[in-house]
Amino acid sequence: MAKAPRNGPYICGIDAALDVVSGKWKGLVLWELHTYGVRRFAELRRALPGVSEKMLTQHLRQMEEDGLVHRKVYAEVPPKVEYSLTESGAALNEALRPLGEWGRDRIRRDALDVVAG
């Protein structure tokens, strides 16, 4: 039985992987942490255009629970919290790389809109 998965039981690996990355901002958080190594809460918020604080904390908590990110709290004032990828999170990011390339192809192919920047 062990630990209960969010939406288990799973039928295959794709299932199990999509379960932890589904969530409007999780892919971006993963990407941001991969790019910068360590990021604070407010830095992530600024990096994700349009994210609400509620969703960001919610996603970060779930990702921590799923063993993707590490959360380091400094007992300071003002508060300081640093997020970084765990080994598992970094591996997930590697596994997402071909998917990201496919997505870029799709954007090119279909001339889809991309957020300005």
Added chain:
Amino acid sequence: MAKAPRNGPYICGIDAALDVVSGKWKGLVLWELHTYGVRRFAELRRALPGVSEKMLTQHLRQMEEDGLVHRKVYAEVPPKVEYSLTESGAALNEALRPLGEWGRDRIRRDALDVVAG
């Protein structure tokens, strides 16, 4: 401007890819079509334990719209419809392979429940 993406505009490729695979059964449909090449509606329904007919048609229509699957209708009675992957769908499946492996690792690592069979 071009074609409107389902949840665009996108921030990166991961976004664009996750958009077309998010949906409770899409990963499985992709996998099933990849494994068997061509499948009929009822075969897919039987392959996905617990899927409702509504969701299956809905997902298949979206995937057709997204250029992932090809739908071939035979003007017969009783009706016969065959689904298969397009080139783009097959490429997506390839791109999902490392993700599937990561997922299998996760299942092993955390001893998660898997559907019986």
Added chain:
DNA sequence: CTCCTCACTTACCAAGAGGTAAGTACCGCA
């Protein structure tokens, strides 16, 4: 004294995802 920043939490609300059940039109089998 007031506002801003940090990293949240909480309450409330709207939209959408997904489930159940029924209907459709025709055929073959018993």
Added chain:
DNA sequence: TGCGGTACTTACCTCTTGGTAAGTGAGGAG
């Protein structure tokens, strides 16, 4: 005659996702 299989559509309902707005508590800038 009536049931099951073919591939759906439609209406209705619930649960989840995600957004908005406000509150928290201490410190530093103006």
